[in-house]
Amino acid sequence: MESVPAISPMGTLQDVLEALSDPVRLEMVRRLAGAGEAIACADLYEGVSKSTASHHFKVLREAGLTERLHIGGQTYQRLRLDDLEGSFPGVVSSIVAAPREAGR
Amino acid sequence: MESVPAISPMGTLQDVLEALSDPVRLEMVRRLAGAGEAIACADLYEGVSKSTASHHFKVLREAGLTERLHIGGQTYQRLRLDDLEGSFPGVVSSIVAAPREAGR
């Protein structure tokens, strides 16, 4: 078990920005931040297949943005906000707080 | 003259993140932020051709990150930090302030 690591070392700022540059992943992170706690995989995406979602989870995890948790047979993703703030203060928190459209 | 617009409407947060997800462009923005004022094109990049740099300038401009200035026959790029902070508070300022590697 645990063939897949639940957590990865924090990536570079570049890794984080590349991860967030995809609309699907940005939305995932937004939901995770909005919830403030771990969310079940299925509640994190719409409009893409399961395999695509799994791919995005992997990218987020390897960038250091999220970690995986197994609770009651289900898989949850948790935003590593504390670690992110420690490594890149304000970056993720301001991004998830920002409006989707430019507040003009 | 001015066949190319000097400034574009502020893009979405997605546009900004996509623009910053490229290492060359992130470095450009870093230099602009570090200088605190407009910088001549030639001082903004290394390792890529002139045409590639021009392409990146365009992407940054269209995302709303920069504007063009013409001073004494030379072209300068200026980071639109004020507008960016107004639209997406803290996003760009925290990114340029962040270390390249995760400060772990």
Place this chain on the structure above:
DNA sequence: CGCCCAGTTCGACGGACATCGAACTTATTT
């Protein structure tokens, strides 16, 4: 005027990546 320099535009090329379905794995349930 003719030259050069700075920057943009235009194709073209190649690699990277988002996407999917299918097959596999693991755990839970009956």
Place this chain on the structure above:
DNA sequence: AAATAAGTTCGATGTCCGTCGAACTGGGCG
């Protein structure tokens, strides 16, 4: 154990995008 469900992995496919050189443009200058 068999079956179902949840996620991951694997290939394949198509598209997007970063890159370049060459050609064009616009200015300054001798």
